[in-house]
Amino acid sequence: xxxxxxxxxxxxxxxxxxxxxxxxxxxxxxxxxxxxxxxxxxxxxxxxxxxxxxxxxxxxxxxxxxxxxxxxxxxxxxx
Numbered sequence: 001x002x003x004x005x006x007x008x009x010x011x012x013x014x015x016x017x018x019x020x021x022x023x024x025x026x027x028x029x030x031x032x033x034x035x036x037x038x039x040x041x042x043x044x045x046x047x048x049x050x051x052x053x054x055x056x057x058x059x060x061x062x063x064x065x066x067x068x069x070x071x072x073x074x075x076x077x078x079x
Contacts, residue, residue: 017063018062018063018064019060019061019062019063020032020060020061020062020063020066021058021059021060022058022059022060023037023040023041023044023059024037024040028040029044029049029051029059029061029066032061032063032066033049033066033070044059049061049066049069050062050065050066050069
């Protein structure tokens with residue numbers, strides 16, 4: 001594997017790990033913020049939580065963006 005292939009592979013992995021898919025569930029935005037799903041939906045609707053929509057219902061957020069927004073440096077601090 002070339003150096004460039006290693007860099008691209010690690011970049012893809014880190015980007016995939018940064019994306020949170022959905023609002024509810026054990027790995028969703030609400031769980032990341034340690035809030036109930038209805039509150040997460042409310043914060044998304046008000047524009048407090050930066051999200052993107054892909055398709056009709058899929059909502060994604062960036063862990064790194066949420067950490068910056070809430071002043072956290074580690075995923076355990078978002079709670």
